[in-house]
Amino acid sequence: MDKVEIYLPILIMVAVGAxxxxxxxxxxxxxxxxxxxxxxxxxxxxxxxxxxxxxxxxPVKYYMVAILFIIFDIEVVFLYPWAVIYDSLGMxxxxxxxxxxxxxxTGYFYILGKGALKWD
Amino acid sequence: MDYLQFxxxxxxxxxxxxxxxLTGCAYMTYAERRIVALFQQRVGPNLAGPFGLLQPMADAxxxxxxxxxxxxxxxxxxxxxxxxxxxxxALLTFTVIPFGDTVTVFGIETKLILSDMNIGVLFFFAVTxxxxxxxxxxxxxxxxxxxxxxGLRASAQMISYEVAYGLSLVGVLLLAxxxxxxxxxxxxxxxxxxxxxxxxIGFMVFFICAVAETNRSPFDLAxxxxxxxxxxxxxxxxxxxxxxxIGEYAAMIGxxxxxxxxxxxxxxxxxxxxxxxxxxxxxxxxVSGFMFFYIWMRATLPRFRYDQLMxxxxxxxxxxxxxxxxxxxxxxxxLK
Numbered sequence: 001m002d003k004v005e006i007y008l009p010i011l012i013m014v015a016v017g018a019x020x021x022x023x024x025x026x027x028x029x030x031x032x033x034x035x036x037x038x039x040x041x042x043x044x045x046x047x048x049x050x051x052x053x054x055x056x057x058x059p060v061k062y063y064m065v066a067i068l069f070i071i072f073d074i075e076v077v078f079l080y081p082w083a084v085i086y087d088s089l090g091m092x093x094x095x096x097x098x099x100x101x102x103x104x105x106t107g108y109f110y111i112l113g114k115g116a117l118k119w120d
Numbered sequence: 121m122d123y124l125q126f127x128x129x130x131x132x133x134x135x136x137x138x139x140x141x142l143t144g145c146a147y148m149t150y151a152e153r154r155i156v157a158l159f160q161q162r163v164g165p166n167l168a169g170p171f172g173l174l175q176p177m178a179d180a181x182x183x184x185x186x187x188x189x190x191x192x193x194x195x196x197x198x199x200x201x202x203x204x205x206x207x208x209x210a211l212l213t214f215t216v217i218p219f220g221d222t223v224t225v226f227g228i229e230t231k232l233i234l235s236d237m238n239i240g241v242l243f244f245f246a247v248t249x250x251x252x253x254x255x256x257x258x259x260x261x262x263x264x265x266x267x268x269x270x271g272l273r274a275s276a277q278m279i280s281y282e283v284a285y286g287l288s289l290v291g292v293l294l295l296a297x298x299x300x301x302x303x304x305x306x307x308x309x310x311x312x313x314x315x316x317x318x319x320x321i322g323f324m325v326f327f328i329c330a331v332a333e334t335n336r337s338p339f340d341l342a343x344x345x346x347x348x349x350x351x352x353x354x355x356x357x358x359x360x361x362x363x364x365x366i367g368e369y370a371a372m373i374g375x376x377x378x379x380x381x382x383x384x385x386x387x388x389x390x391x392x393x394x395x396x397x398x399x400x401x402x403x404x405x406x407v408s409g410f411m412f413f414y415i416w417m418r419a420t421l422p423r424f425r426y427d428q429l430m431x432x433x434x435x436x437x438x439x440x441x442x443x444x445x446x447x448x449x450x451x452x453x454x455l456k
Contacts, residue, residue, distance in 0.1 A: 004123060009130040009234040013215050016134050017208040020142075021363050025203065028184045028359035041192040043264035044354055053193070053263070062276050065430075069279040072438070076286040079445065080242060083293035086449065087456070094453050101446060108438075117434045119427035 064116050075104050125228075133234055137214050145369035146176035152415050159419035186358035193263025194355065202261060203356070203363035206254030210367045212247040213374030216240040218302045220387045220399035232387075232400070233302055240301035241293070244378055245286055248333060251371060252278045255335075255342065255352050258364070262355035270351025273426065274342030278333055280430060284437035285329035291322040291448040292382055301378075305386035314390070316383040321444045323383045325437050330375040332433065334368065337418035341426055376410030377403075 043050045078100070086093055111117065150165065150172065157164030166172040190199065220232035237243060252275050259271015292315050296304055308314050316323045332339040343351035353364045380386055384406050387399035397405075424432070 005126065006235050006237045008123075008127060009134065010212065010215050012127070012130050012134045013138075013212055013234065014208055016131075016138055017211040018204060020138065021204040021207045024184075024359045024363055024366075025188075025200075028186065028362075029188045031184055032187045032358050033185075034187055040189065043191055043193050043262070044266065044349065045264070046349070050265075052265075058268070058272055062272050065276045065280055069283060072283045073279075073286065076283060076290075079287070079290045080293065080299070083290045083445075083449075084297055084299055086294050086452065087297055090456075091453065094449055097449065098446070101442065105442075112435070117430065119430045 061119065068111060068116065071107070072104075075100075129228065129230055130234065133230075137234065138211060141211065141214060141370055141373060142366065144373050145366050146180065148369050148373065148411060149179065149365075150176050151411070152418070155412070155415045156419045159416075180362070183359055183362045188358045188360065189355075191263055191355050195261035195263065198257050198261035200360075202254050202258035203360050203367070204254075205257060206251050207363050207367040207370070209247045209250040209254075210370035210374055212250075213244060213371070213378065216243050216301055217374075217377045217381055218305055218386055219403055231302075236300070236302055238298075238300045241289060241299045241304075241382070244301075245282075248371070248374075249278075249282055251367070254367070258356070259352035262352070264355050266349045266354045267352050270342050270348045270354065273348075274335055274352055277335070277339065277341060277429060277433075280433040281329045281332040281339075281437070284325055284433060284441045285333060287438065287441035287445060288322045288325035288329060289382065290441075290445045291319045294445070294448050294452055295319070301381050301386075304382055305388060308385035308388060310388075310392070311390040314383060314385045319383070319444075319448070321440065322448075323379075325441045325444070326383070327379060329433075329437060330379065331414070331417065332429075334371045334375055336368075336372065336414060338421040338423050339429060340423060341429060372414055373407065373411065376407040376414075379410055380406040 045051070079097075082089070082093060082097060089096075153175075154164040154166075154172070164172070165175040168174040168178045215234040216237060218231075218233040218236075222229060222231050224230075255278070256271050256275045259267045259269075259274070262268070292304070293299065295315065295318055296307055298304065298307075304315075335342045341351075342348075343353070348354070353361055356364060380403065386406075387403040389395050389397060389399070389402050
């Protein structure tokens with residue numbers, strides 16, 4: 001199949017999407033009324049003066065989830081090509097994937113036991 | 121085929137699809153307000169035009185005329201870029217969705233799909249996971265604590281459900297032996313040919329994850345009003361907020377379209393005696409069903425707590441999806 005026929009429409013879609021978003025946001029910048037004051041430009045904090053800023057560390061749990069996501073999502077990506085040619089692999093493909101999933105499950109129970117997914 | 125002609129046809133198709141999707145988003149907000157009102161025994165917006173049908177137009181005009189506030193603490197270009205980054209992936213989903221078979225318009229034969237690639241399913245996952253960048257950037261660059269919390273929560277939630285999301289489709293791929301969406305539709309002939317009957321668990325996991333991916337109720341912790349004001353878009357106003365809003369609804373329609381294509385036979389008519397309804401209309405009917413289901417869930421279910429959400433994703437959906445995959449593989453091998 002011709003590469004242009006596959007990827008050109010996607011490029012056109014990106015261009016049209018970017019154009020629409022820019023025009024919409026530009027319109028409200030141009031048309032919307034503007035009154036500026038120091039208080040209005042403060043971060044929103046339910047009406048009281050903002051306390052502190054956002055430049056402080058975030059809980060390490062979020063990083064843990066991100067790392068685990070990378071590992072498990074790559075495992076999922078491995079399953080895709082396997083699934084598409086599964087019929088031609090036969091018994092061999094099934095057993096190989098059982099071994100693969102067994103390793104995956106071991107890792108999964110390990111992180112569960114370590115409490116990496118605990119949220120309280 | 122001549123490239124210039126192909127580019128022109130593609131441009132026409134892109135503009136049509138974007139037009140339909142944006143109108144769909146606008147009327148989705150109207151439908152949502154009317155239907156939720158029905159659930160709660162209220163009337164809902166009914167004054168702008170007949171049955172309030174002009175309400176979305178009024179909302180859009182109002183939003184454009186609102187003041188565009190850019191807080192002093194916002195971080196440069198990232199703040200401006202974030203809505204665009206969430207908006208484009210939502211539209212990109214529609215490039216791989218088949219709306220029908222080949223048609224002939226004015227003597228030119230063309231496919232009712234923008235990009236008939238053989239890895240459509242993978243492409244869908246690739247672009248939907250891009251939208252997390254926009255949300256994280258918006259939360260981080262706004263310079264507000266509510267935004268930061270909302271952005272962090274949203275990104276952790278989206279990547280957690282991404283795992284089960286991807287895994288839930290492997291069952292279908294095992295049966296279909298293809299990643300092309302057009303081919304998936306061709307395989308689902310008739311009512312009982314739909315993959316939802318062969319992969320009910322896969323479909324349920326897929327749809328739950330899809331709701332979590334699009335940050336919709338009951339998984340809308342990213343914008344939990346009662347604790348985070350509006351989450352990652354707290355500091356966004358006027359059409360900048362509007363772009364986020366359209367992006368979210370376009371993503372919902374995109375997910376509905378993908379679920380229709382993979383599990384409900386896409387543009388194929390499920391019953392022979394209803395073949396007179398054109399394929400594009402069948403597609404629209406099926407997607408509307410999903411949109412109604414989204415609204416129904418929002419009206420019915422309360423919001424999850426954050427630890428419940430993470431536990432549900434990692435300790436329920438992921439093992440179920442993995443088990444479903446291996447069971448499907450085993451049964452497939454046994455039947456062969």
